Amino acid sequence: MALGKDYATQQCSIARALEVVGERWTLLVVRDAIYGVRRYNDFLTHLGIPRAVLSARLKTLTEEGILEKRRYQEAPPRDEYVVTDRGIALWPALRALAVWGHEQLMDHRLRHLRHVECGTELAPNGECPSCGTSVPVADVLLMPGTGLDPDPADPVSRALLKPKRLLEPIETGQS
Numbered sequence: 001m002a003l004g005k006d007y008a009t010q011q012c013s014i015a016r017a018l019e020v021v022g023e024r025w026t027l028l029v030v031r032d033a034i035y036g037v038r039r040y041n042d043f044l045t046h047l048g049i050p051r052a053v054l055s056a057r058l059k060t061l062t063e064e065g066i067l068e069k070r071r072y073q074e075a076p077p078r079d080e081y082v083v084t085d086r087g088i089a090l091w092p093a094l095r096a097l098a099v100w101g102h103e104q105l106m107d108h109r110l111r112h113l114r115h116v117e118c119g120t121e122l123a124p125n126g127e128c129p130s131c132g133t134s135v136p137v138a139d140v141l142l143m144p145g146t147g148l149d150p151d152p153a154d155p156v157s158r159a160l161l162k163p164k165r166l167l168e169p170i171e172t173g174q175s
C-alpha cells in the first residue's frame with residue numbers, strides 16, 4: 001500500500017502544513033524559488049532531481065498557490081515559476097530549518113543572511129540586530145560562506161557564489 005500524504009487523524013496545523021510541503025524535495029524547491037530560481041532547467045540542475053519528481057513538485061506547488069506559473073516566451077512556449085506571497089510566507093520556516101541544521105548537524109556555515117540596508121548579519125529569528133527590525137524577505141542578502149564548493153558544476157550554484165538579494169531572479173541563460 002502506498003503511503004498517503006495526509007495525516008487524517010491529526011488535528012494539528014503542523015500536520016496540515018506538511019500535507020502541502022512535507023514531501024521530499026518540496027521545501028528545497030520553495031527554497032530555490034525564494035533564492036530567485038524561476039526556470040525549470042535551473043531547478044533541475046541545481047537540485048539534481050529526476051524530471052518526473054520536479055514536474056510533480058512544481059505542479060503541486062502551483063496548485064497550492066505557492067508558485068505561480070508565468071509564460072515568458074511564446075515560441076516555443078516556455079513558462080517560469082515565480083514564488084507567491086503564500087510561498088514567501090514559508091521563509092521563516094526555511095530560515096528556522098537552516099538555523100537548526102547549522103547548529104545541530106554542521107560544523108561550518110555555508111551561507112549567511114544579512115540585512116541589505118546595513119550589511120548586518122541577521123539574528124536567528126530573522127531580525128536585524130543593528131536596525132532592531134524584522135527584515136522583509138526582499139531585503140535579505142544571501143552571502144556565500146567559507147564551506148561552499150568554489151567551483152560548482154551548475155549555473156545556479158555558480159550564481160550563488162556572489163552575494164544575492166532574495167527573490168531577485170537568477171539569470172543563468174538556461175530555459
Ligand SMILES: [Zn+2]
Nearest residue numbers: 115118128131
Ligand atoms: Zn539592518
